[in-house]
Amino acid sequence: MSLRFDITPGSPQPIYEQIEGQIRRWIATGTLKEGDQLPSVRALAEQLTVNPNTVARAYSELTAEGLVASHAGRGVFIAARRQIYSEEERLRRLSCAMKRFFDETAFLDIPLAEILRRLEAAGTDYFTHSPKP
Amino acid sequence: MSLRFDITPGSPQPIYEQIEGQIRRWIATGTLKEGDQLPSVRALAEQLTVNPNTVARAYSELTAEGLVASHAGRGVFIAARRQIYSEEERLRRLSCAMKRFFDETAFLDIPLAEILRRLEAAGTDYFTHSPKP
DNA sequence: TAAGTGTATTAATGCAAATAATACAGTTGA
DNA sequence: TCAACTGTATTATTTGCATTAATACACTTA
Numbered sequence: 001m002s003l004r005f006d007i008t009p010g011s012p013q014p015i016y017e018q019i020e021g022q023i024r025r026w027i028a029t030g031t032l033k034e035g036d037q038l039p040s041v042r043a044l045a046e047q048l049t050v051n052p053n054t055v056a057r058a059y060s061e062l063t064a065e066g067l068v069a070s071h072a073g074r075g076v077f078i079a080a081r082r083q084i085y086s087e088e089e090r091l092r093r094l095s096c097a098m099k100r101f102f103d104e105t106a107f108l109d110i111p112l113a114e115i116l117r118r119l120e121a122a123g124t125d126y127f128t129h130s131p132k133p
Numbered sequence: 134m135s136l137r138f139d140i141t142p143g144s145p146q147p148i149y150e151q152i153e154g155q156i157r158r159w160i161a162t163g164t165l166k167e168g169d170q171l172p173s174v175r176a177l178a179e180q181l182t183v184n185p186n187t188v189a190r191a192y193s194e195l196t197a198e199g200l201v202a203s204h205a206g207r208g209v210f211i212a213a214r215r216q217i218y219s220e221e222e223r224l225r226r227l228s229c230a231m232k233r234f235f236d237e238t239a240f241l242d243i244p245l246a247e248i249l250r251r252l253e254a255a256g257t258d259y260f261t262h263s264p265k266p
Numbered sequence: 267t268a269a270g271t272g273t274a275t276t277a278a279t280g281c282a283a284a285t286a287a288t289a290c291a292g293t294t295g296a
Numbered sequence: 297t298c299a300a301c302t303g304t305a306t307t308a309t310t311t312g313c314a315t316t317a318a319t320a321c322a323c324t325t326a
Contacts, residue, residue, distance in 0.1 A: 014283060021236050028239035040302060051285045072303040073293030090241045094248065097237040098255045103154050104230040106161035107200065108223045112256045119252060122231045123245045147314060173271065184316045205272040206324030
């Protein structure tokens with residue numbers, strides 16, 4: 001089975017971050033489970049018409065985060081789900097994300113109640129209608 | 134009165150975006166109101182030990198968004214609050230922000246309910262405890 | 267008119283993303 | 297064993313963008 005990556009070159013977000021993001025999402029939503037193998041660096045690079053180094057960098061960072069485990073000669077596999085960050089670190093990251101979110105939406109002049117309502121809907125949708133692999 | 138900008142050079146976020154963000158936030162929270170005058174390009178550049186062009190770029194983008202109005206020879210002023218974007222555009226931006234938010238938080242493995250609870254608290258806090266000018 | 271506004275232009279610097287071309291080391295299966 | 301895969305590391309180069317810099321210009325106001 002081949003994962004359907006959606007990459008936009010020229011986007012302000014670097015390609016390697018886009019790759020990371022999609023894999024992180026697939027892991028978070030259960031599309032990718034422990035033990036699943038990711039495409040090889042070279043195969044994915046060819047599939048996305050991208051340099052192998054770019055894919056390698058994405059894999060490298062995911063490995064550093066502990067989300068995947070790579071074994072030279074075998075491949076990259078989804079790691080066992082475990083608590084990677086401390087409770088404090090997780091809340092810190094959540095705070096940053098929340099601040100950024102409000103910075104991006106406050107000036108839209110949408111009532112907080114409506115934003116929260118839509119967030120709840122989007123959130124449940126995010127974890128159920130995960131993108132097809 | 135002089136606004137208390139908090140700029141971090143070397144941050145992944147460009148300086149001109151940091152300036153934009155703070156002004157947007159002050160407008161959203163009511164700290165800056167219609168008609169208020171912003172510091173001059175040169176004055177703010179000196180205050181932040183930053184190049185005037187950097188400040189000018191921030192002001193230029195805020196002007197393009199319609200949040201401020203600039204008049205050569207007079208200065209830059211907070212514009213009248215009005216609907217800058219169409220309803221569709223506002224919801225599109227909200228959707229993008231929500232997606233990015235979940236991409237940043239999903240892998241933290243924090244229950245959706247708790248995220249929403251914290252978001253509500255952070256949201257009300259965002260609009261009440263606005264940063265001092 | 268002088269001193270202050272915003273704006274525009276051009277050049278130079280620095281940094282990071284991305285490509286490219288290799289080389290190396292571990293694993294697997296014929 | 298060996299060929300064909302894996303991931304990893306290194307170096308060089310290109311590219312684009314943020315930033316600084318130095319001006320110049322046009323408008324406004326006292």
